Amino acid sequence: MEDYQEYIESGRLEQYVLGELSPAAQAEVEDWAARFPQVREELEALEAGLGVYAEAHALAPPPAMRERVLSAVFAQIGPPAAPATPVAEAPTMRVSASNPHVAAAPVAAPAAGRSSGWAIAASVALLLSLVGNALLYSRWQQASESLVALENDQARVASTTQVLNRELTDTRQQLHVLRSPDEYKLVALAGTPTHPQAHARVLYSKSEHRVYLDVQQLPPLPAGKQYQLWALDKGKPIDAGMLTAATASGDGLQQMKDIASAQTFAMTIEPTGGSVNPTLNTMTVVGNI
Amino acid sequence: MTEFYDRYxxxxxxxxxxxxxxxxxxxxxxxxxxxxxxxSIESYDTSKGRLFTWVVNISRNLAIDKIRSRQHRVSASVQSLDDSLTAQRQASPDSFRPEHIGLQEITKQLVPEQRQVIDLLYFGGFTQSEAAEELNLPLGTVKTRARTALKMLAKLVR
Structure with a gap:
């Protein structure tokens, strides 16, 4: 089985990303990925897909859990000691900040000699400085915690904005299509005798070749099937794209493939992914421009 | 670790x-x-994939070990999986969360059969052959659905 295409089809890669494989089989997949860039690409696409799926199911743990889990984790891995985390940097800072005083004390004591007054003064200064540092340290820690919280909030707002912007652009585009009767011609697609209830509309711009589809009602699909839109140009069928599940249920406009010229639009039921030629006896709606 | 927690x-x-x-x-x-x-962070190999994938896999494997150890799987039928997903979504706070939009978008992109397969494989800890048996489908169909669904998801982020 030296054909990489066959290997991609074998389902091994899915097992790999889902972690179903034995270490030996994993090594085999990695070996294929190293030899064939196509296999590697496919693998990366699958991994990215799972990542999206995982991220889409993100669920913020209850706030109280944070403290419990973190302290339990720290109890097992030892106190936060890695220099990379801000919490861990703190003790170092405190030591270095109090260094001048530590150094000052022994120097001051022998110089004073006859009196311990200097030493006492230095100790008091040291003590005060330690207390001050401890205070500063705890404030600093609080500040850095709220900074992390704020950064998280900000990231969330940013991604919300992004999603909203995308939806806004889509909506604006749909509005533009609906508000330009000169540019977009409305083609009503009526149900064929077998599906008299079915009803949809195509908005077609001849000058820009754009096609939008708006479903009013379509019969539910059997498993493994998908609606496909066709443009008929001088009797010849041209694939105008597949309807997403959302469009088929009448959720909104969907932009279909660009069509240079057409006199008729029609929709058929095809196996998921579409067909090269329409299966005529499954024609659900049809309409002339 | 604190940062890691907040992030992931x-x-x-x-x-x-x-x-x-x-x-x-x-x-x-x-x-x-x-x-x-x-x-085991030292054993993480950057050439083998993203850090996110790696940490999610570790968590997922531990979770699957957990349900295997208590033999929870027998009862985890397709129906209960679907139920629990809907229940959780409704139970979650109704404050505005982008990840929920993400979920909705994904639900729209995937046909229910694809979601069912991915849910079984990913959250049910089923192997592809077990999923085929559970759903009464040929193994080939399960494989195709899983692949199509994952590639569709990958396209969403490009």
Missing amino acids: SAALFGVIQRIVKDDSEAEDVLQEALVKIWN
Whole structure:
């Protein structure tokens, strides 16, 4: 089985990303990925897909859990000691900040000699400085915690904005299509005798070749099937794209493939992914421009 | 570790919770996962994939071990999986959260059969052949659905 295409089809890669494989089989997949860039690409696409799926199911743990889990984790891995985390940097800072005083004390004591007054003064200064540092340290820690919280909030707002912007652009585009009767011609697609209830509309711009589809009602699909839109140009069928599940249920406009010229639009039921030629006896709606 | 928690806990907890279906068990698994990630971070190989994939896989495997150990799988039928997903979505706070939009968008992109397969494989810990048996489908169909669904998801982020 030296054909990489066959290997991609074998389902091994899915097992790999889902972690179903034995270490030996994993090594085999990695070996294929190293030899064939196509296999590697496919693998990366699958991994990215799972990542999206995982991220889409993100669920913020209850706030109280944070403290419990973190302290339990720290109890097992030892106190936060890695220099990379801000919490861990703190003790170092405190030591270095109090260094001048530590150094000052022994120097001051022998110089004073006859009196311990200097030493006492230095100790008091040291003590005060330690207390001050401890205070500063705890404030600093609080500040850095709220900074992390704020950064998280900000990231969330940013991604919300992004999603909203995308939806806004889509909506604006749909509005533009609906508000330009000169540019977009409305083609009503009526149900064929077998599906008299079915009803949809195509908005077609001849000058820009754009096609939008708006479903009013379509019969539910059997498993493994998908609606496909066709443009008929001088009797010849041209694939105008597949309807997403959302469009088929009448959720909104969907932009279909660009069509240079057409006199008729029609929709058929095809196996998921579409067909090269329409299966005529499954024609659900049809309409002339 | 604190930073790591703030950054990844929602994603990891989401995956774990949906596998073990119990908050307090999910907390145990999350904790176990964080310790494991911390202790084996040296073995993470950047050439083999993204850090996110790696940490999610560790968490997911621990969660699956957990349900296997208590032989939870027999009862985890397709129906209960679907039920619990809907229940969780309704139970979650109604404050505005982008990850929920993401979920909705994904639900729209995938046909129900594809979602069912991915849910079984990813959150049910089923192998492809077990999923085929559970759904009464040929193995080939399960493989095709899984691949098409994952590639569709990947396209969403490009």
